[in-house]
Structures are given as C-alpha cells and as structure tokens.
Amino acid sequence: MNEINRHNYEIYCMDYLDGQLSPSQEELLWSFLHKNPDLKQEMEEFESVHIPSHEHDQEFSGKQQLKKSILLDENQSSIFDELCIRYIEGDLSLKEKAALNEYLNSNPQKAKAFKIYKQTKFQADLSIIFPEKEKLKKSGIIFAMKRFYPYIAVAASILLLIAAYLFVPQKSNESYSTRVAVFEALPAQENTIQLELAEQQVLPNLSTPLAEVKDYPSPAEEKKDQSIPSEGVRDSESLRVAAIDPLPLKPIDQKRIPLHLARVESGITNKTLDYFQTQYNQEPDDKNITSFLAESVSERRNKNSENDNKKFELFDLARWSVRGVNWLTGSNMTLEKQYNKEGEAEKINFNSKLIAFSAPVNEK
C-alpha cells in the first residue's frame, strides 16, 4: 500500500467513508490526519454530510400494481377462459389452481362464469347400450375357416376361368361349333336325309352318315331362312346339326390307381377321382382338359402314397387350376408357396403377365 500524503489522502478518506479501509489502513489514515490538522477538519466536514442508509425508510407504494397477474398472458390479455378450461381438463398446476381460486373469491362475476364452464363437462349416459351385440359375435368355426379365405378365393377365381373356357363357345376353326354338317333333305317318302359334310377337313375320317335326323328346322334357322338365305345352302332343304366326337372310353386298370382317397378333405369324392384316373389312362392323343385334371390328381395321389401324413389342401386345387389355365391358354402363370428357414409356409406368390401378388400365409 502506498504511503498516505497530501496528494493521495482523498482516496483514503473516500474509502474510509465508504467503510472500505482495513483497521490498519484506518490507523495510518488517522495518524496522517493528526499530523495535518487542516486535512483533519476537512475530513470531519465530509463525515457530517454522510447520509446513513437507514434513512431510506420510504417504500414505493405502487409495487402491487406493477406485479403481473397470473390471469394475464404476456400480451396483457386475460387468460381467465383458458385457465377455466385447463382446470376442467385437469391441466392446472397447484400454484395455478390456488391463484385461480383466489381470483374467483375476489370476483363473484367470474365465479359464475367458472361455474358455467364446469357444466360443459359431459357425463356418459350409461343407459344407452348397443342392442345388437349378439349379432356381431362370431363362432370359432368361422374364425378357423378365415385362414382359408385366400386359397378359396384364388381357387374359385381360377375355376371360374376354366368353366368360362369350357362352356363359352369358341370361334376357333377347331372348336366344336364349327364342326357343322349340312344335310340335304331326301324325298319325304324315305323320311331320311343324306349327310353332306360342309367342311371335310374337320372330320376327314367320316365316310358314313353320322346321324339320321328328321327335317325339323330350328326356330332360329326358320327365321333366318325367311329373311336372308344363306349363301351356298339350299333355302328350304338344308339343316345344320352339330356332330360331336364321342370320347373313347377304355377299361380302368385298377392296379395303376393308388387309392388313398380317405384323406381327401376338400369335397372331391373317390368317384370323382376315379373318373380323373380313368381319363389319365387314356391314350396321349386323346387328352383334353379332363385328362389334364386327371393327370394332376393322379400325381397328387401318388405323392400322397409316398407321404401318408400329408393332407389334400385347397392350395393344391388352386395350383392345379393355375396349371390348367396355363395348359389351356399357353400362358405362364405361377402359384407357389414361399417357405422360411424353418420350412414353414410363409407367403403365397402369384405371377402372371398382367398381375402379380403375394399374400402372407397365416397359420395361426
């Protein structure tokens, strides 16, 4: 610390008056002042003008007015409505609840508004019940069938396609509808007509009359004859009939048919499968859609004979159907099961030119 002299004594005097000097510094200051009486008098004059802090006994009266109410937001807008709604919703803190209660006690008008807010809370009317519960309930059997819905849907769709192919008349040259013969009516006393083939290339091996028919024109033909005569056909003496090839039936070789039909669960009877087996035993040249299905059934039955525990599934039927459509239309659709690492079926994948989808297999 510097020595006190007449050039720096004011600093020490000010620090003394502010109570900033240590006792040793105060002692040094007073010894200096004693040596300089003029400065001591000046110091005493300073002390007389010192204002003690306890004389500030007057407080600002507007404190409370300046404080912000909990019922005002930062924009000084009333949030009374918000607090009421939050109270109803149970979102108020204890402090906010206390403030709101205090506010309501001092504002009867607001208390009335608060009461109305409390009335906006709804109570459920328990006397209202749904009258048709029993109709909604399901049985376990239906629930168990649910997992077969995708298979059933696929099988049904594909069977419809097959049925449409089989029963809707085709316009191809080789379809049955074009195998038409024109019969020339014979004299009435003989009561027969001579068959004349209209298209020899359709039935090349037909050398004798296939049928003997009476000359009864169909109503449609009759109408046609009345309006526009067909070219190349004699007007009143011609008649069209369809000549259908009979399918050659051969005796069934029973030894070739492994019979494990008791396990079949899809509604296909033994009789049906035997019929398919019969078709399967035909000559290859004679195979048609029936023989195709017979081949599929036979393959399945052979598989079943190798693994007696494996059951006949709707999925097999669906897969047969897809193969059948491929066989009939020359398309390349596939329906396959996708297996996971544990060997359990995970998904069913269907692929075709136009559409492809994948459906999860739910075994639960």
Added chain:
Amino acid sequence: MTVEQYNKSIDLYSDAIYRFILKNMNQPDEAKDIVQDTFEKLWVRAADVSFEKVKSYLFSTAYHTMIDKIRKNKRISSVDEYGSLDPLHNEHYTDLSEILNEALKTLPDVQRSVILLRDYEGYSYREIADITALSESQVKVYIYRGRLALKKYIGSMEVFI
C-alpha cells in the same frame, strides 16, 4: 386376436362406441350401422390387431367411418334442412343436460368428437390425436374452442331456464 377376444371386445366396447357415435350423429340406425361396420372391419383384421390395442382401433375406425358418413350425408342434404344454431331461436329448456345436448349439436363435428372422446372415455390428448389423426396441439385447440362455445351457449340459455 382370438375369437374369444373378439367377442369379449364386443361386450366391452360396443356400448361405448355406440354412445359415442349416437351422440355425434343423433341417428340410432346410422349409429348401429357404423358399430357393425367397425366390428366387421375388426373381424377382417383380427389377426393383425392385438387385444391390448383393440379399443383404440375400434374408436379410430368408428370415428373415421362416421366422418365419411357425415360428409356423404352433408353432400346429399340441403343446407336448409339444418336448424338455426342461434340458441335464442330454440325452445325453452328446463334441464341443463338438455341444453348441453343442444349445445353439443351446434359444435363442428371435429370439436364435438374430441370433447366426447375426452369426457366419455377420458382419453388423453395424445390418444385422441391418434384416434382422430390430428396433432396433439390441434386436439387441444379444438377442445378449447368447443368448451368456449358450449359455455357461451349455456350462458346465453341460462336466462331462459
């Protein structure tokens, strides 16, 4: 979900869903249809919905089915068929619950739904947001506006009680 759990969910929640839809639509037949549709949808998806979440699934499905139906009905109905929403034009009421029900009818669909989900089922804002496909903030705002409108309606009707 098993068939037993499905049937149990009918016992547990069909009444609550029916009440919720009925209060929203005020048409018992429509409400029945919606409850049936809702449970049929649950049946179709029974394998995917767990029993623990079935209540939320049912309310959500019922809510969205109802909104679709309301929108369809509004397209069909003429605006003139709606009554005035001015409470002063209504009949005199003697019961607060009647006033409250009338007030409820005046609310927009979404406000009515969120308030009923809150009051009837005690759902949290988050749960209501999930059911109605709104955000949590939107739910709070709709509840706030709905309560404000109800308070205004009831306040104006108290004079006539």
